[in-house]
Amino acid sequence: MSDRVLGxxxxxxxxxxxxxxxxxxxxxSYEPVGPRAFPLLLATLMGIGGLWLIVRPSLRGNWLRQVxxxxxxxxxxxxxxxxxxxxxxxxxxxTTVMAVPVGMAFGGSWxxxxxxxxxxxxLLFLGFDKLLDVVLPTGLLSFIxxxx
Amino acid sequence: METLQYLMTxxxxxxxxxxxxxxxxxxxxxxxxxxxxxxGPINGVAILxxxxxxxxxxxxxxxxxxxxxxxxxxxGGRISSILLNVPGDAGAIMTALDGYPMARQGLGGVxxxxxxxxxxxxxxxxxxxxxxxxxxxxxxxxxxxxxxxFALLCFAFACITGLMGDAPVKAxxxxxxxxxxxxxxxxxxxxxYRFTGxxxxxxxxxxxIVLVIGLFSISEILLMLEQHHSATGIIKATGRALFNFKELxxxxxxxxxxxxxxxWSACCRAPAPPSxxxxxxxxxNGWPARTAGSARATSAAWRRPRRPTTRRRSAxxxxx
Numbered sequence: 071m072s073d074r075v076l077g078x079x080x081x082x083x084x085x086x087x088x089x090x091x092x093x094x095x096x097x098x099s100y101e102p103v104g105p106r107a108f109p110l111l112l113a114t115l116m117g118i119g120g121l122w123l124i125v126r127p128s129l130r131g132n133w134l135r136q137v138x139x140x141x142x143x144x145x146x147x148x149x150x151x152x153x154x155x156x157x158x159x160x161x162x163x164x165t166t167v168m169a170v171p172v173g174m175a176f177g178g179s180w181x182x183x184x185x186x187x188x189x190x191x192x193l194l195f196l197g198f199d200k201l202l203d204v205v206l207p208t209g210l211l212s213f214i215x216x217x218x
Numbered sequence: 219m220e221t222l223q224y225l226m227t228x229x230x231x232x233x234x235x236x237x238x239x240x241x242x243x244x245x246x247x248x249x250x251x252x253x254x255x256x257x258g259p260i261n262g263v264a265i266l267x268x269x270x271x272x273x274x275x276x277x278x279x280x281x282x283x284x285x286x287x288x289x290x291x292x293x294g295g296r297i298s299s300i301l302l303n304v305p306g307d308a309g310a311i312m313t314a315l316d317g318y319p320m321a322r323q324g325l326g327g328v329x330x331x332x333x334x335x336x337x338x339x340x341x342x343x344x345x346x347x348x349x350x351x352x353x354x355x356x357x358x359x360x361x362x363x364x365x366x367x368f369a370l371l372c373f374a375f376a377c378i379t380g381l382m383g384d385a386p387v388k389a390x391x392x393x394x395x396x397x398x399x400x401x402x403x404x405x406x407x408x409x410x411y412r413f414t415g416x417x418x419x420x421x422x423x424x425x426x427i428v429l430v431i432g433l434f435s436i437s438e439i440l441l442m443l444e445q446h447h448s449a450t451g452i453i454k455a456t457g458r459a460l461f462n463f464k465e466l467x468x469x470x471x472x473x474x475x476x477x478x479x480x481x482w483s484a485c486c487r488a489p490a491p492p493s494x495x496x497x498x499x500x501x502x503n504g505w506p507a508r509t510a511g512s513a514r515a516t517s518a519a520w521r522r523p524r525r526p527t528t529r530r531r532s533a534x535x536x537x538x
Binding site: 087096108138 | 251444
């Protein structure tokens, strides 16, 4: 069953790739194939692979049997929100905000998750930014942590 | 040969006490920095280069420090890949495939020590190889043209499908997905932006290390949520931290490959010195234990794909 879902996703992505790739044209080109050949080839191969998986899935499919869908959805949403809010909130706040749903999905209370996320965010920020001189966005906390 | 003469001079400089201590400290710091997922050896050296300037060391000591940091970072990536299944850099991906199942069975210390030992042996052989074969390799590298690169790519994709012997269609699909992700960005031949959606940040493509860490760590989080519902108790503390000789021989020849066993044990039965030759029979309790989750806990690079034993296969039971 999970193979079938993967197959459908691959077919959809391949269709999207092919639709986007047909627009690519090089204005001046002295090559027989342009920029659209390789993505179209990959889209074809992905579509064929996806169709194969839909028609002949493997035996191991215990999808949806005991999967905690709610906590999985929370974790995935938290990861997406982390990526989107990273620049605006800054590293520390974004890590704290992400740690709460993910920590609760793993069975912790929200206080534990909040404390852990805050500690992790601060420690990692100080370690990377001050110690190792790797630039991390400070975001909303720029008045405390110092930054542009 | 003047190479050997220069080498002797170099050894004379490198084996002084200060330089040896600096090398040890550099290796330790490099291991710690390399342990962080995402900081590979190149990033580690770049980050720690101000250290060499700030300490105002003489030139050769600074170079020894940075080289030791490089080696330490190479090894440090294995720690996170064995214990967390999150490869620190591109070179640690294969270690995660073998080392993480070992860590889950309580053999994490053994995996780490085997990784350290093989890292040492490998880099030693590589350094000797570079010293001896550098001019020849330079000539070969110049002769490596587009046709050879293409042949190398075909070989790589054939290896991918060969590694996942019981699901070759999925392996080929994974290779195609990887190639599609790599085609994001600027096309070098025609200058056309592919799949960037007008975003300027994607014009250089998706960075490989970001992809690797994202794929491995997020999938590890989701797998942990699915199967264990908690993150505790997955890696058992192990009583044994050092590998024994039998496990060392398994890095040369895994116990699950009968044909390799037969040919290699034939070589072992040749007149051998009194050192204990490993017995050609598989161990009694089987290393590693063949549980359902640890199907790939041997040196999977040499494992031949298992064929189903029955000839009659219905369409539903096709595992592809």
